[in-house]
Amino acid sequence: MTGRHAAPSAPEAPPPPPEKEPTMTTTGPTLTALEERARARPAPVGEGALVACEQLVRIYQSEGVEVQALQGLDLAVATGELVAVVGASGSGKSTLLAILSGLDVPTAGRVRVGPWDLMTMTPRERVAYRRSMVGFVWQQTARNLVPYLSAQENVALPMALAGVPRRERRTRTAELLDVLGVGYCAGRRPHETSGGEQQRVAIAVALANRPRLLLADEPTGELDTATSADVLGAVRAVNAELGTTVVVVTHDSAVSEHVSRTVAIRDGRTSTEVLRRTTTHDDGSEHVVAEEYAVLDRAGRVQLPREYRDTLDLVGRVRLTLEDSHVAVRRGTTEGHR
Numbered sequence: 001m002t003g004r005h006a007a008p009s010a011p012e013a014p015p016p017p018p019e020k021e022p023t024m025t026t027t028g029p030t031l032t033a034l035e036e037r038a039r040a041r042p043a044p045v046g047e048g049a050l051v052a053c054e055q056l057v058r059i060y061q062s063e064g065v066e067v068q069a070l071q072g073l074d075l076a077v078a079t080g081e082l083v084a085v086v087g088a089s090g091s092g093k094s095t096l097l098a099i100l101s102g103l104d105v106p107t108a109g110r111v112r113v114g115p116w117d118l119m120t121m122t123p124r125e126r127v128a129y130r131r132s133m134v135g136f137v138w139q140q141t142a143r144n145l146v147p148y149l150s151a152q153e154n155v156a157l158p159m160a161l162a163g164v165p166r167r168e169r170r171t172r173t174a175e176l177l178d179v180l181g182v183g184y185c186a187g188r189r190p191h192e193t194s195g196g197e198q199q200r201v202a203i204a205v206a207l208a209n210r211p212r213l214l215l216a217d218e219p220t221g222e223l224d225t226a227t228s229a230d231v232l233g234a235v236r237a238v239n240a241e242l243g244t245t246v247v248v249v250t251h252d253s254a255v256s257e258h259v260s261r262t263v264a265i266r267d268g269r270t271s272t273e274v275l276r277r278t279t280t281h282d283d284g285s286e287h288v289v290a291e292e293y294a295v296l297d298r299a300g301r302v303q304l305p306r307e308y309r310d311t312l313d314l315v316g317r318v319r320l321t322l323e324d325s326h327v328a329v330r331r332g333t334t335e336g337h338r
């Protein structure tokens with residue numbers, strides 16, 4: 001695997017000087033000029049994507065202390081993508097998933113999943129959203145399933161709540177358990193199955209009402225390596241075969257190394273992304289190439305990796321210069337910043 005930080009490409013020429021504020025007098029810009037200017041503005045984050053988070057902020061109040069779990073997070077996930085979200089403990093991963101699942105509401109920012117605006121949904125819409133648009137798998141195997149119901153009863157339950165006819169429930173339950181490789185567990189209750197089987201049944205439950213988005217918070221966190229690989233295989237099969245978009249939070253490098261895109265969150269913001277693609281060499285052998293990118297937000301902010309800052313002792317003010325093909329960041333004066 002290779003890894004490098006690709007700096008965002010610099011513009012060819014310095015930006016034109018700012019224009020005057022538009023006014024609607026006869027001496028101001030023409031309507032056409034105003035329309036062109038509006039079109040030239042950067043598109044909102046995730047325009048056209050299934051999931052679009054823009055400048056998401058979530059502040060918790062805990063015993064009089066403010067905790068900023070998300071601090072202006074931007075994230076776009078395209079339809080059909082399988083994205084892993086990684087980050088240190090406390091970086092805001094679970095908070096993001098709770099918001100996307102409709103369980104929690106951000107303090108500020110914008111978040112949209114498909115046609116749903118998660119900031120402005122009414123309680124009734126929130127129930128409909130949770131029932132039809134998203135499926136959720138938790139880390140704790142016991143939290144995903146009703147203990148006294150068999151696997152097939154667990155999968156059929158969300159469909160019954162959504163009013164799906166009995167015959168359709170039966171067919172879809174059998175199909176889902178088969179796709180997830182746990183058809184043989186249909187009549188067993190959770191305690192009669194292994195941790196990995198329970199998580200695969202849990203994925204079937206999450207997919208029962210055909211959600212467009214599957215969210216999984218550390219789904220392999222309680223499993224051993226071999227069982228984790230099975231569950232990961234099931235998640236990938238769901239993405240590839242059913243076309244469900246998946247966002248999976250993980251500490252597990254086996255998960256993040258097997259998806260085409262890994263988003264790293266640091267201090268409540270998206271800091272870097274790793275994109276992986278398979279290339280074929282002249283001899284026909286295939287290799288996965290991984291490239292790490294820093295994420296530039298709409299306001300032009302970028303987070304420098306800690307090892308770069310430490311190596312070059314970058315603190316406080318830095319010098320930015322526009323070179324032919326890149327932007328250079330150099331140590332600036334440290335006066336008044338230590």
Ligand SMILES: Nc1ncnc2c1ncn2[C@@H]1O[C@H](COP(=O)(O)OP(=O)(O)OP(=O)(O)O)[C@@H](O)[C@H]1O
Binds near residue numbers: 060069087089093
């Ligand atoms: N309900 C809450 N009340 C107060 N603070 C909270 C609450 N939920 C989360 N936090 C705080 O918000 C921050 C982000 O938490 P979050 O659970 O999203 O992190 P995480 O990246 O999922 O961590 P982990 O990998 O340990 O699960 C942490 O500092 C956490 O203590």
